Amino acid sequence: MKRVLTMLAALCLAVPVMAAELGDDGLHKADWMRETFKDLREDLDEANAEGKRLMILIEQRGCIYCERMHRDVFPLPVIDSYIRENFFVVQLDLYGAAELIDFDGEELSQRDAMRKWGMMFTPSILFMPQEVPEGKTAAQAAVAVMPGAFEAGTTLDLLTWVNEERYALDSEEDFQRYHARRIRERTVDLGD
Template identity: 70%
Template structure:
């Protein structure tokens, strides 16, 4: 019986494997292929009524793989991101040019270094308006460093989308997330 289960799991595995691009990074249908001019990307996100997100990943990252195989494929999460966010992927070690909000033109790896990104995946959530003297890192309203479970990931995207990071908000992310966990346990949320 164990052999049968192992065989079936090996056969089913390729159907769930995340698609890898030529750069070795996982690709989803909700990621945007842009010229990586962050000011233009932010404007396009705003025109679509979406929040701008920069997702930094790297080839061979086991945590990126975990997110792309276990978290992002969940329909509730994928559809929420697709409907509400404009996601641009950067390669932690990439050479593609990125134009930061402050006008600096850097390679992806230089931009990640400038922003202090050390871990992958790292997700930078941007506000609707960013000054031309700001960097992506300094303007970010939230940073999600590393791999998290489905509930934490969905809660972070929801918390940002609902602008709960605002200074006048009484519920920081940790309190919001704790409340959402309790609501899910009580069955009082979807």
């Protein structure tokens, strides 16, 4: 029976949800992304009101690694459902001209915010705490940053590590140890 359940779980993980479409801005648009006014303080308040974590997803037009994440990783049912249930996702464009308001109150273009935050790679994901100290930028306040594209297992493990607040200073298991343990415990190959 255990073998049958493992095989069923593997099949469910292998059947991806529909991949994201390209938007007019050339960025992939998953239906779990939120359309907001890009006032990050308001986005954080809304995420908290829904009992979710704010996740800032930074991408750029033509990014082959962004495409790979939207084609091979994000659509996996286990990851898609985990994002939907636990994260409030705001997409930003590495080179975007549209304005945003950072947590420190500065209003600037997305492109200028990316320079200010030191973002150079796409996709990059900033995971925000439930409260951002006054005067901090998104990059300064992030509890974790995923700089680049990773396989499904690493992505899922980082999502759970952040959601379970394992980054807290009193935690005895940093992400690398947590990820290594999760790889050993997995019953389904996620291509870590």
